[in-house]
Amino acid sequence: MTGESYLSKITEQYNQRTKQSKKLFTEAIELLPGGIGGSAPTYKPYPMFVNKGEGSKLWDVDGNEYIDFNLCWGVLLVGHKHPILMKGLQEQLDYGTMPGFPYEEIIDAAKALARRFPMDKIRFVNSGSEATLYAIRLARRYTGKDKIIKxxxxxxxxxxxxxxxxRPAIDKAGPPDRPNSIPYGGGITKATVKDTLVAPFNNIDAIKQLVKENSGQIAAIIVEPMMMNAGVIPPQEGYLHALREITEESNIVLIFDEVKTGVKMAPGGATEYYGVKPDLISxxxxxxxxxxxxxxxxxEEIMAGIGKEGLFGTFSANPLSIRACKITLTEILTNDQYDKIAQMGKNLLSGYQDIIEDHKLPAIVQGINAVGGILFTKEPVINYRTWTKVDQEKTHAYWIAMANNGIISMAYGAEEEWLISVQHSKEDIQQHLEAFKKVAPNL
Ligand SMILES: Cc1ncc(COP(=O)(O)O)c(C=O)c1O
Incomplete structure (x- = not known):
């Protein structure tokens, strides 16, 4: 059974399994745009509501159990409710919430990051959006230039x-090697759009051309060193090194956005994995x-003076987050854990590869160590334009069918990926592959 009839069948199964989620979603959508609070995935027919996570598992409000490979968009490398983390957070609560003054553990957390990443100075914030916003601001301030390349x-x-x-529409996106800058939704001024130049991933000539045409005007180039918002797209051999050379030659700040890659591909993230040192890391x-x-x-020189210029946040470096950061980096994500999750990641990728070949599925898998994902296309995916060939409907059917089989196979959507946490086991990988074996013939 394939196509429409398969999708109707699995959607009906999903509806039957998740009646309480539907009830909550119907209520939520009255007040909350999309029926979500601001961070959960929204998809058809409606997202499942969950009420418990433990180890590698997650439970929805209808009592269904899932092995979770979404892990909150790759946040939970430590898995759900890690006992060491829970104990530390409970202790921390005894000290209250926000002291409004510095406290000792901020130094420990900063040191733990500086041991992993080449950072002379560190500023804590509350989210990835803030971390990249700071990086862009600092780069503009340091170079005195306005434009950036993303x-x-x-x-x-x-x-x-x-x-x-x-996610620019292809008919508006311009030539593949010279993309237009397209705002993602409304509310962004034309001047802002003009200052953000856009280049295709894995194309150094395109970057060189932009730098040449905007000589002396570019403050920063910001990249995810491995793209993780269009599936998983590793950089081609030499790409990051070439970016480093160009930026050094032209007084451009090189920013690695490691919000998704950081502490996952290696203890020191993609920076360590690829051996290229950027100027700033988010x-x-x-x-x-x-x-x-x-x-x-x-x-140091780019970060200097950050405090004098009002780059603060009321809740930045809040004690619970800082304690969690310190425990995560020093007590949970120890070096031996990296070998363990990398091995499981390799097994998951090669298991998928075999099943794809057995069923001659129009799909590829891409990933490194604990992160990876399936892309329903036969073409290699090396940048956004090649990613747009991915079959979104098949990806949807795959995700729902896997969920019906008790596996949250990856974060929802063709742009997303899976993660393996330190609490996952070989059996979890086996069950994931068993479910994919069942689902694959229908895709
Ligand atoms: C690479 C990257 N940078 C920045 C962000 C923004 O992070 P946040 O959602 O914490 O603001 C994300 C979020 O997914 C991301 O994937």
Missing amino acids: IEGAYHGISDSLHISK LAKAIGGGLPIGACGGK
């Missing part, structure tokens, strides 16, 4: 300068073990 299809959060060309998601946090750090 990658087509990359996502760096919601600040105006960066909410551009995330971090968030997994560094806080599930609490809201972000960080922007890097070269």
Whole structure:
């Protein structure tokens, strides 16, 4: 059974399994746009509502159990409710919430980050959007220049300068090697759009051309060193090194947005994995073990004076998030854990590969270590334009069918990926592959 009839069948199964979710969604949508509070996925027929997570598992309000490979868009590298983290947070609560003064553990958390990433100075914030916003502001301030270059299809959060060309419609996007800058939704001024130039990923000539045409005007190039908002797209050999050379030659700040890659691909993220040192790094998601946090750090001279210019946040470096960051980085994500999750990641990727071949599915898998994902296309995916060939409907059917089989296979959507946490087991990987074996013939 394929196509429409398969989709109707699995949607009906989903409806039957998730009646309480539907009830809550119907109520939520009255007041909350899309029926969500601001961060959950929204998809058809409606998102499941959940009420418990533990280890590698998640339970919805209808009592269905899932093995979770979404892990909150890759936040929970520590898994759900890690006992070491829970104990530390409970202890922390005894000290109250926000002291409004510095406290000792901020130093520990900063040191833990500086051991992993080349950061002379670090500023904590609350989210990835803030971390990239700080990086862009600092780069403009340091260079005295206005324009920035971002990658087509990359996502760096919601600040105006960066909410551009995330999902541009192909008929408006311009030539593939010279994309137009397209605001992602309304409310972004024309001047802002003009200052954000857009280049395709994995294309150094396009970057060189933009730098040449805007000589002396570009403050920063911001990249996800491995793209993780159009599936998983690794950089081609030499790409990041070439970016480093160009930016050094032209007094441009190189920013690695490691909000998704940071502390996952390796203890020191993509920066360590690829051995290229940027000027600034933005971090968030997994560094806080599930609490809201972000960080922007890097070269002393670019970070200098940050405090005098009002770059603060009332809730930045809140003690619960900082404690979670410290525990996550020093007590949970130890070096041996990286080998374990990398091995499981390789097994998941190769298991998918075999099943795809057995069923001659029009799909590929891409990933590195604990992160990866399936892309329903036969063409190699090396940038946004090639990613747009991915079959979105098949991706939807795959995701719903896997959920019906008790597996949240990845974050919802063709642009997303899976993550394996330190609490996942070989059996979890096996069950994921068993479910995919069942679903694959219908795709
Ligand atoms: C690479 C990247 N940068 C920045 C952000 C924004 O992070 P946040 O949602 O914490 O604001 C995201 C969010 O998914 C991201 O993937």
